Amino acid sequence: EAQVTQNPRYLITVTGKKLTVTCSQNMNHEYMSWYRQDPGLGLRQIYYSMNVEVTDKGDVPEGYKVSRKEKRNFPLILESPSPNQTSLYFCASSLENRKETQYFGPGTRLLVL
């Protein structure tokens, strides 16, 4: 089944404790992206990747890191989480073609205390 998976789905952590949210897709997509969703603000792009070893900042990259060492994986790293990073996070992927839509993962709900 073609899908985007994220883990964990729910996470409660404390300020400053490094964490990684994994994202994996099995559709051989070039384009992958991370978003956060906050009430009233819609989806805001954190980072995106056009292909392996190619990553770029979205609109809200501060406090986040990503890597794209393999085509299928695009982990999101919070080196020192803070309460303002409490949010719902989505990973998405697509073929790198202007007519292609994005496929979203199930979301990861993060609470930073």
Added chain:
Amino acid sequence: ILNVEQSPQSLHVQEGDSTNFTCSFPSSNFYALHWYRWETAKSPEALFVMTLNGDEKKKGRISATLNTKEGYSYLYIKGSQPEDSATYLCAFREYGNKLVFGAGTILRVKS
């Protein structure tokens, strides 16, 4: 920062009503315009990707139009049903660049 605006912010209609929403985006350096449907507790699901000025797309009772020269897209729902209740998101993409979402239009259809 690119600005993508959606209106109205929310909409309450009766079952059977037809409705439409607007997405406004920059008219320069256009690459694609996406529409997504997002139900509570689920992930956004794609409705349409539109790439050419004048594009019209249709899926069942939902259709969309695109005007890249003036920077807007309309989403239409004909004969709304309670199962159409969701948040409808549009997203603008510049060539080879990031995807910027609007804040969405929340639709509630009462039976």
